Amino acid sequence: DGGITQSPKYLFRKEGQNVTLSCEQNLNHDAMYWYRQDPGQGLRLIYYSQIVNDFQKGDIAEGYSVSREKKESFPLTVTSAQKNPTAFYLCASSIVGTGVPYEQYFGPGTRLTVT
Amino acid sequence: AQTVTQSQPEMSVQEAETVTLSCTYDTSESDYYLFWYKQPPSRQMILVIRQEAYKQQNATENRFSVNFQKAAKSFSLKISDSQLGDAAMYFCAYRAYGGSQGNLIFGKGTKLSVKP
Numbered sequence: 001d002g003g004i005t006q007s008p009k010y011l012f013r014k015e016g017q018n019v020t021l022s023c024e025q026n027l028n029h030d031a032m033y034w035y036r037q038d039p040g041q042g043l044r045l046i047y048y049s050q051i052v053n054d055f056q057k058g059d060i061a062e063g064y065s066v067s068r069e070k071k072e073s074f075p076l077t078v079t080s081a082q083k084n085p086t087a088f089y090l091c092a093s094s095i096v097g098t099g100v101p102y103e104q105y106f107g108p109g110t111r112l113t114v115t
Numbered sequence: 116a117q118t119v120t121q122s123q124p125e126m127s128v129q130e131a132e133t134v135t136l137s138c139t140y141d142t143s144e145s146d147y148y149l150f151w152y153k154q155p156p157s158r159q160m161i162l163v164i165r166q167e168a169y170k171q172q173n174a175t176e177n178r179f180s181v182n183f184q185k186a187a188k189s190f191s192l193k194i195s196d197s198q199l200g201d202a203a204m205y206f207c208a209y210r211a212y213g214g215s216q217g218n219l220i221f222g223k224g225t226k227l228s229v230k231p
Binding site for chain 2: 040041043044088090092103106109
C-alpha cells in the first residue's frame with residue numbers, strides 16, 4: 001500500500017540532545033513537508049521541499065534542520081537550539097503543479113518529548 | 116499574509132443531527148484552494164473535502180458539504196446525519212494557487228463531539 005511512514009511513534013530525549021525524526025513516502029510525490037502541532041494550535045509549517053536537494057524554511061524553522069537526498073525521504077532534525085521541542089510532528093507529501101488542487105497526504109506523526 | 120480563522124474551538128452535535136463548522140480566511144489572491152481535514156483521536160490527518168476558489172458550485176462528499184462564500188471569505192463545513200465516528204478535530208486549510216506555494220495554512224481547529 002502506498003503511504004507515508006513516520007518513525008518512531010513516540011520519541012523521548014534529554015534536553016541538549018539532537019534528535020532526528022524519520023519520514024518516508026512511496027507515493028512518488030515530489031513535495032514533502034514537516035509540520036508541528038501543539039495543543040490549541042493548528043499545524044505550523046517547519047520546512048518543505050519540492051525537489052531533491054532543495055528545501056525552504058517555513059514559519060517556524062528556527063532550531064530545526066532537514067535534508068532531502070532522496071525523493072522518498074525527508075528527515076527532520078530537532079536541534080538543541082530549539083527552545084521548546086516537545087510537540088507532535090507531522091510529515092506530509094503531495095504532487096506539485098500549478099492549477100491542480102492537490103491534497104497533502106499525512107503520515108501518522110511522531111510525538112517527541114524532551115525532558 | 117494569508118490567515119485562516121476557526122472561531123469555534125469546540126462544537127457538539129447529537130448523533131444523526133446536522134452540524135456546521137465555521138471557517139474564515141484572509142487573502143488578497145483571487146485563485147486558491149480550501150480544504151477541510153479531519154484529525155480523529157489516532158491523530159492521522161484525513162482529507163474531508165476540497166474546494167477550488169474559481170468554482171462557484173459548493174463541493175460535496177457524501178454527508179459532508181461546504182458553503183463557500185468567496186466575497187465573504189467564508190468556508191463552512193456541514194456534516195449531515197452525524198455519526199459517532201465523526202468525532203474529531205477539524206481543521207480548515209488554505210493553499211495558494213501557484214505551484215511554488217504548495218504548503219497549507221491551517222486554522223487552529225474545531226473539536227467536534229458527537230453525542231449518542
